[in-house]
Amino acid sequence: MRARTAALLVTGGAGFIGSHFVRTVLAGGYPEWAGARVTVLDKLGYCGNLENLTPVRDRPGFRFVRGEVEDAALLDRVVPGHDHVVHFAAESHVDRSIDRAGPFAVTNVVGTQVLLDAALRHGVRRFLQVSTDEVYGSTEHGAWTEDQPLAPRSPYAATKAAADLLAIAWHTTYGLDVVITRCSNNFGPYQYPEKVIPRFVTNLLRDRRVPLYGDGSHVRDWVHVDDHCRGVASALARGRAGEVYHFGGGCELTNRELTARILRAYGVGWEMVEFVADRKGHDRRYALDTRKSETELGYTPRIPFDEGLRQTLTWYRANRSWWERLVGD
Numbered sequence: 048m049r050a051r052t053a054a055l056l057v058t059g060g061a062g063f064i065g066s067h068f069v070r071t072v073l074a075g076g077y078p079e080w081a082g083a084r085v086t087v088l089d090k091l092g093y094c095g096n097l098e099n100l101t102p103v104r105d106r107p108g109f110r111f112v113r114g115e116v117e118d119a120a121l122l123d124r125v126v127p128g129h130d131h132v133v134h135f136a137a138e139s140h141v142d143r144s145i146d147r148a149g150p151f152a153v154t155n156v157v158g159t160q161v162l163l164d165a166a167l168r169h170g171v172r173r174f175l176q177v178s179t180d181e182v183y184g185s186t187e188h189g190a191w192t193e194d195q196p197l198a199p200r201s202p203y204a205a206t207k208a209a210a211d212l213l214a215i216a217w218h219t220t221y222g223l224d225v226v227i228t229r230c231s232n233n234f235g236p237y238q239y240p241e242k243v244i245p246r247f248v249t250n251l252l253r254d255r256r257v258p259l260y261g262d263g264s265h266v267r268d269w270v271h272v273d274d275h276c277r278g279v280a281s282a283l284a285r286g287r288a289g290e291v292y293h294f295g296g297g298c299e300l301t302n303r304e305l306t307a308r309i310l311r312a313y314g315v316g317w318e319m320v321e322f323v324a325d326r327k328g329h330d331r332r333y334a335l336d337t338r339k340s341e342t343e344l345g346y347t348p349r350i351p352f353d354e355g356l357r358q359t360l361t362w363y364r365a366n367r368s369w370w371e372r373l374v375g376d
Contacts, residue, residue, distance in 0.1 A: 053083040056129040056171075058116050058162065059095070059136030060087030063238045064177070066099035068133065068276040073103040077277070079284035084108035088125055089136065090115045094239040098369060116158035122165035131173045131283060132166050134159065137207065140241055141181075144203035145327055155206035156213070163217045171223075174214065175283050178229045180268075180293075182208040185330035192336045193229075193291040200328050211291075218289045226286040228279055231295040231335055235272035235355065236362035240374050244356075247306065248363045249374050251313045261325030263303030266332035270296030271350040281344040292344060293335040298352040308353070312360055 055072065059065040069087055072080050089095045091113055103109055114121040116136050126132070136158065138144065138151040159176070166174045183191045184198035197212070199205040211227055218225040238245045247257040278294035286292055300308075306320060313319075340346040350358075363370060 053080060053131060054086070054129045055080070055083050055131050055133055056086050056088060056126060057133045057135065058088045059134070060085070061089035061091060061095040061097055061099055061111075062135060063094070063099070063235075064233055064272055064275065065089070065135035066096075066237060067235065067272045068135070068279060069100060070103050071273070071276060072280070073106045073109055077280040079280055082108075084110075086110045086112060086125065086129065088112045088114055088116065094139075094241070096237075099237050115154070116162045117153060119161050119165065122162060123168075126165045126169045126171065129169075129171060131175065132162065132171050133175045133177065133279065133283060134162060135177045137210075139203065141201045141203045142241075142326065144201055144206070148202035148206075151203055151206045155203075156209045159210035160213050163213060163223065167217060167221050167223050173224045173226065173283065173288075174217070175279065175286075176211060176214040176225060176227045177279060178211050178227055179204070179207050180229055180231050180295075180333045180335050181330065182211060182229065183333070186332055186334060190334040190336040191293075193293060193339055200330055215289065224288040226282050226288065227291045228282050229291060229293050229335065230275045230278070231268035231270050231333060233272045233275050234269055235359055236366070237369075238272075240370050243302070243305070244309070244359065245363065245370070247309050248360060249370055251309070251315065251319065252363065252367070256319050256321040257306065257309075258321050258323045259302060259306055260323060260329060263301060263306060263322070264331075265302050265329060266299055266334075267302070267305075268295045268334060269298045269300060269305075269352050270294060270348055271352075271355040274348040274350055277349075278340060278344065278346045281346060282340075285344055287343070292340045292346075293337045294340060294346060295335040295337050296348045296352060297337075299334065300352075308356065312356070
């Protein structure tokens, strides 16, 4: 692949993870994609934010298009001329999917199918489907390899699993060059405050208690968004067609342990925690085996959790104007 002349269409590129990928591409942070042109397609829903792209909006080669991935007519205008599609766009909050699954099915399933069709129709060279460890369900022991059967347990996870299966079907049936990446829990700057770390951080910065589900024993692996996006860039450049690659941070914490680290960073105690009713069908533990990505792509996480958490807390302290209007009163 000739990175210097590449044109990337990045869906969901105004969201948390997608915007980090776009900012880094346009800043020359991925040698594989130096000089690439980038078009962002984003509907600017509640967690899509043009401010996330402010650092690169005036860069040569950047273009923004507002729209939905399920809009076939729009895709017929936008997709032509792009070498690769990097598909970040998704409804992604589990709690919202439990309350109202319909938008998740439309964006995550129908939107992916419409986008796959457009990529095939317009001769896209590679389609990278960005997915999640949640498609595997829950596990008490060990770590999932890429050939683990899918067993999603929430409406969100089910729609992402369906999108992954569609992507593989378009590769198998039509010969579209597809790569799938699955990551563990991301954290870092610009993350919408409904997710656990920014929610806890923004609550504490306003002297409010933080909500901890159930007994707090649920286990998650944490990966900094920069490590995840570096993995995506490498999979786009060097991944094998039809394959799945895992990106994790190698830092498993119970939610209680995570809470303790955040409380300690703010110098407060457990009086600032409110234990709330557990989420319906709450998965107990996720864990990804990343050896395939390490061997084939040279992936290793570079940002230790505690260092990344310090950087993230500093960012939210310094950027209250970014998140205060999002959290309201």
